[in-house]
Amino acid sequence: MGDVAATIKIMPEGVDTDLKALAGKLESALPEGTELYGVKEEPVAFGLKALMAVVMLGDAEGGTEPVEVAFAAIDGVEGVQVVEVGRPV
């Protein structure tokens, strides 16, 4: 079926949320069959920063939803939004 790269924007609970610690929790939260490709911080506004995570998943049933649910359940996460999906070249 091939792989899909999903770029997921993760908003923290607040300005004081420890993003490094949050980034460290992403990998272990991932559902089986998915893989964290990379993560970086991105400035948003007024001191708020988002984590941009790229997750590799199968081009198959379910899509990004299991990953969204898993990330949203992590302590310190306010919101999760998939901003892009594409098969990597």
Next chain:
Amino acid sequence: MAEKPHLNLAVIGHIDHGKSTLVGRLMYETGAIAEHVIEKYREEAKEKGKESFAFAWVMDTLKEERERGITIDIAHKRFDTNKYYFTIVDCPGHRDFVKNMITGASQADAAILVVAAPDGVMAQTKEHVFLSRTLGINQLVIAVNKMDAANYSEERYNEVKEEVSQLLGMVGFKASEIPFIPTSAFEGDNIKEASSNTPWYKGPSILDSLNALTVPDKPDTLPLRIPVQDAYTISGIGTVPVGRVETGVMKKGEKIIFMPSGAVGEVKSIEMHHEEIPEAVPGDNIGWNVRGIGKGDVRRGDVCGPASKPPTVAEEFTGQVVVLQHPSAITVGYTPVFHCHTTQTACTFMSLDKKLDPKSGQVKEENPTYIKAGDAAIITVKPTRPMVIEPVKEIPQLGRFAVRDMGMTIAAGMCMSVKEKK
């Protein structure tokens, strides 16, 4: 030097019809891959006597770079023609990713539909053509690909062209205005220049067709709409919603309203990437500080608009949907979750108004008792709690939705009209 105009390009089509090879080939032909990498392989390939080996090695190099994690932006690639710069996305084939194409960040401005000549139209070819119409992608280029595997046969090309033209006609595209190009992405035929393998073909190459695309107008003359992604209270600053501007322009000092909550405030300041900006335009990811409202007045899924032209809250709305998958039949009373901009709201099917004939777009049946996978229909829907949605004809960016249930994308659709909640 000013940056060239930008276009978002989607590559769509059935699995294994050569989509990723085409993306690689476009990168290769437009110099998006470092020249020394290509040169090195070209020399080796020349020694071995086959040019296409060089391209295969370039594909391997791209894969290696990915494995070494050089950049995390791997969901898209960039390449330039002399006229435009393109961000290209090779779309996933599975329908469960349709939700992401509707609620994701960048709407495609154009698409290349790849159809392998030996196979012709397949299941995902049909689905992607239907969806590109629903998603409002109005510019298409058709690559009749893998011509090398069809002996560069003009006859086969014409058969596939006819088959695809019929499919395009069904959903309202004018096939006669869409370029069809016989290609082999692997061998490089008709990608950049006319190929000697297809002397019978006199039309444009893929790159010629991409240069002939037009840049859609920025939706900055429409009313302001910013779906709220999250809202914060930041000490020393106050209430800060964050989100992406979909339409219109937001200026400092403007009086704004959040719907459905109805909270009214004034824009004190706007920041993007931690820098203050005087105004925000479509595509900007911003945080904005609002005077006069508390954090509890704004939540994810709300839409910010001008107080003089508030976002529309629907009592009910009618939508045109394409049912992608459903284990049985959909009837009145069905209440799945609608994903629209940043909101996820359960909505009840109040009536099935018309079933449409996918072959002609004409009404096939008034008030059908059920609809099922493969059907297109007009339905009336009632949100179980207040939500903002706009008719696609007025504000397309807030008029498209994906219907989800049981962990699947059941349908994709667009809002045709809204009965406003008073």
